[in-house]
Amino acid sequence: MTSYALRVGIFSGTDFRLHWTTPTLAVLALAHGWYFFDFQTGLMNLTLCLGVILCLIIHGIAHKLAARRLGIPTRGIVIHPLWTIEGYGRIGEKPREEFTLALAGILAQALISTCLGGGLALFGESLSPQFDETKPYSMSVYLNQLFWANLFLTALDILPAYPTDGGRIFRAALAMTQTRLRATELSISLSAVFSLVMLIASYFLKTPIMGFAAIALFLSGQEELNRERFFESLKRPPEDDPDPPPPFNPSPIDRVTAGLTLTAEPDFTGFIWNEQARLWVEWKNGQVVSATALIKD
Ligand SMILES: [Zn+2]
Numbered sequence: 001m002t003s004y005a006l007r008v009g010i011f012s013g014t015d016f017r018l019h020w021t022t023p024t025l026a027v028l029a030l031a032h033g034w035y036f037f038d039f040q041t042g043l044m045n046l047t048l049c050l051g052v053i054l055c056l057i058i059h060g061i062a063h064k065l066a067a068r069r070l071g072i073p074t075r076g077i078v079i080h081p082l083w084t085i086e087g088y089g090r091i092g093e094k095p096r097e098e099f100t101l102a103l104a105g106i107l108a109q110a111l112i113s114t115c116l117g118g119g120l121a122l123f124g125e126s127l128s129p130q131f132d133e134t135k136p137y138s139m140s141v142y143l144n145q146l147f148w149a150n151l152f153l154t155a156l157d158i159l160p161a162y163p164t165d166g167g168r169i170f171r172a173a174l175a176m177t178q179t180r181l182r183a184t185e186l187s188i189s190l191s192a193v194f195s196l197v198m199l200i201a202s203y204f205l206k207t208p209i210m211g212f213a214a215i216a217l218f219l220s221g222q223e224e225l226n227r228e229r230f231f232e233s234l235k236r237p238p239e240d241d242p243d244p245p246p247p248f249n250p251s252p253i254d255r256v257t258a259g260l261t262l263t264a265e266p267d268f269t270g271f272i273w274n275e276q277a278r279l280w281v282e283w284k285n286g287q288v289v290s291a292t293a294l295i296k297d
Pocket of ligand 1: 102106
């Protein structure tokens with residue numbers, strides 16, 4: 001899945017992990033409030049970060065449920081500071097599946113914001129942002145801040161800045177006419193432009209959190225690009241390749257996959273994770289063409 005991630009638990013067979021940048025941001029938020037105001041403000045910042053992490057776990061669960069409906073297993077979910085990255089056990093070429101999976105995330109995030117905003121309005125609480133550190137803290141102030149944090153997360157998730165869900169929808173649209181790898185490269189180029197704009201804006205607006213988000217977005221995009229390139233490298237070259245690489249696995253594919261339960265849709269093209277043998281199995285038009293065992297994944 002990914003390195004430098006802290007395991008927080010398992011939900012229905014799926015590993016939930018915190019990417020290293022997530023606890024880092026929580027500690028920075030604590031330190032920022034403590035240094036510039038007092039310890040209590042730092043603690044409030046930390047509590048807000050924990051609330052945001054909880055909302056992102058709900059966001060990840062929505063992706064998992066959508067994947068289950070499509071018959072796709074979810075191996076693990078990594079919680080980044082402002083978005084989540086899912087490791088699905090089936091990576092197909094069909095962009096329609098990716099569109100549905102990404103949409104589930106955006107809808108979940110929007111629903112969390114609506115519930116928080118609706119709850120505040122129902123109890124007659126103010127919906128205008130309450131981020132003034134000098135004012136007394138209360139539960140309604142906390143929920144107000146969590147509501148605004150979720151609105152920000154929803155807006156960011158819609159942005160076509162891969163690997164946000166909006167970025168995934170953008171890649172799915174590009175993948176209708178391009179290869180998956182090329183679509184990812186183009187999406188990540190656009191995402192890098194967003195990162196740069198956010199970084200410059202954070203300097204002028206004096207919001208270090210936006211600067212941190214810009215760097216996290218850029219790093220996250222590069223991590224995803226490496227992952228796509230890795231899967232591209234696993235693909236078995238076509239039979240008519242004039243310059244095929246030397247075979248590194250001398251075992252014929254039917255011997256490697258003998259005894260395993262292998263099923264895919266009749267026309268499936270892509271990779272399916274086989275938990276039984278811990279293999280990534282490559283399929284082309286419903287046929288197994290290669291399998292790769294991973295020491296570290
Ligand atoms: Zn998402």
